[in-house]
Amino acid sequence: MRHLTRGGRNQSQQWSPNDGANRARARIRRRYRSSNDRGADAESGGRAGPASSTTTKQSALRVRVVREPFRYLGLSTLAIGFGQWAQQIGLAWLMYSMTGSAAQLGAISAFRGGVGVITAPLGGWMADRFSRRSVLVWSTFASMVQAVIFAFLIAAGMIQVWEVYLLALSGGIIQSVTQPARQAFVFDVSTPETLPNAIAMNSILQNIARVTGPPLTGALIGFFGNSAPFELLAATQVVAMGLTLLISRSIVSKRQMSGRGAFRDIGDGFRLVWADKSILGLVLVATIPSLLVYPYLPFISLISDQVLHRGAAGYGWLASMAGWGSIGGLLVIAMLRSPRHRGLVMMLSFFLYAGAVFAFAQSTNFYLSCFFLVVAGVFTSVSNVLNNTLIQIAVPDSVRGRVMAVWQMSQGLQPLGALPMGLLVATHGVQVGLGAFMLAAMACFVLFTLCWGTVRRM
Secondary structure, three states, rough: OOEEEEEEEHHHHHOOOOOOHHHHHHHHHHHHHHOOOOOHHHHHHHHHHHHHEEEEEEEEHHHHHHHHHHHHHHHHHHHHHHHHHHHHHHHHHHHHHHOOHHHHHHHHHHOOOOOOOOHHHHHHHHHHHHOOHHHHHHHHHHHHHHHHHHHHHHHHOOHHHHHHHHHHHHHHHHHHHHHHHHHHHHHHHHOOOOOHHHHHHHHHHHHHHHHHHHHHHHHHHHHOOOHHHHHHHHHHHHHHHHHHHHHHHHHHOOOOOOOOOHHHHHHHHHHHHHHHHHHHHHHHHHHHHHHHHHHHHHHHHHHHHHHHHOHHHHHHHHHHHHHHHHHHHHHHHHHHHHHHHHHHHHHHHHHHHHHHHHHHOOOHHHHHHHHHHHHHHHHHHHHHHHHHHHHHHOOOOOHHHHHHHHHHHHHOOHHHHHHHHHHHHHHHOOHHHHHHHHHEEEHHHHHHHHHOOOHHOO
16 A cells, blocks of 8 residues: 655654554545545656656546546536626625615625535535536536526515525535535546646636626626526526536546445544645645635725725726736646646745735725736735645545535635724724735745645645
C-alpha cells in the first residue's frame, strides 16, 4: 500500500503506531487512500523510467476521452450558474417587494446560506455514496420542480412570506447537494494533468454567469414581474439536466463506504480533513477570506454612494469589475501550465486580493476604484483555483465528495463575517470598517504562510 505524504515526507515517519488517536486516524486514511491516489501518480508520472512513455500515451488518450464529457459538464455549470443567480436575486427582490423590510431581506439571505452550510455534509456523502452524474440529474430535477411551483404561486398572487422561507429552505438544501457533487465530478471528467485547467475553465463559466446573471434577472423582473426569475430558473435547470444526461454513464469514480451508516461515513470526511495537515490547512485558509474579505461585497453600494458619489449607476459598474477581473485571472490560469510552488503562489494571491480590496476601500477616485476591483478579481480567482486544485489532488477519490462538502462549508461562512463588519462600518464609516477587516485578513495570511509549512511547500 502506498504511504501517504504530508508536505513531501513519508507519513510513516510522523505517525506513532502506539498512539491510539493516531492509529484511529491512520485507519481512516488507509481506508480511503488505498482506493485511489491519482494526485500522487500525477506528480511522479514523468519519472517512471521505461513506463513513462506508456503513461504519457494513456494520459493523452484520457484527455481525448474526457474532452466531450467536460464540455457537457461545463455548459451545464453555466446554465446552473444563471439559474442560481436568478434564484438569489429573485428571492431577495421578492421578499423586499412583499415586506419592504431590510431586516427580512437580510434574514432570508442568512437563512438560505445557513441551510446550505448545515446540509453540505449530507450532499458530500451523497456525492460519494451514489453516482455523481445521478446526483446532479436528480438535484437539478428537484430544483426545476420547486422553481415551477413557486413561479406559479407568485404569478397567481398566492405567495406568502412563510412560503418564501420555504423556497429559501429548499433552494439551500438543493444547492448543498449539487455543489459537492459538481466539484467532485470535475475531477471525474478530467485528468490529473488537466485538472487545474479544468477547474479554471469551470470557474470561468461560473463567473460569466456571475457577471451577466444579475443584470439579466433584473431586466426580466422589470419587464415580466417577480415570477420571471423562477421561470428562468426552471428553464435553466431543464437545460442543465439535459446536458448532464449526455455525459456517459461509464464515467464513474471509486467509492468506498464503511458500511456503518451515513453519519459515520460523513464523520469520516471530517476526520480525514483533521488527520491530514495539508488538507486541513487548505480548508482553514479558505475560511479567512470567507470571514474577513468576502463580506465587503454588499458594502460596495455604500462606497459608491458615500465615498465616490456615483449612486446606483456607479454601483452597477463597481459590482461588475471584480467579476471581469476574475474572468481575466481564470483565463490566464487555464492557458498556462500549473505553476511551481502552488501553495506559496496561492498564499501570495490571497494576500494581494485582500490588499487590492483595502486599496479599493481607501480610494476616492472612481476609476482607480474600478481598477482595484479588477485586480482583486484577478487574485481571488487565482487563489481560489489553486486552493481547489490542491485539495482535489490531495484527496482520495472515494471520499472526495465529503471533503469538498467541508470545503464548501468554509466558503459559506460569509454571513458570520458580515455582521461584525456591518457594525464596524456603522460606527466608524465604510472606509475604516472595510480597511480594518482587510488589514486583519492580510495579517492572517502572513501568519498562516509562516506557520503552516505543509501548505506553503505544496
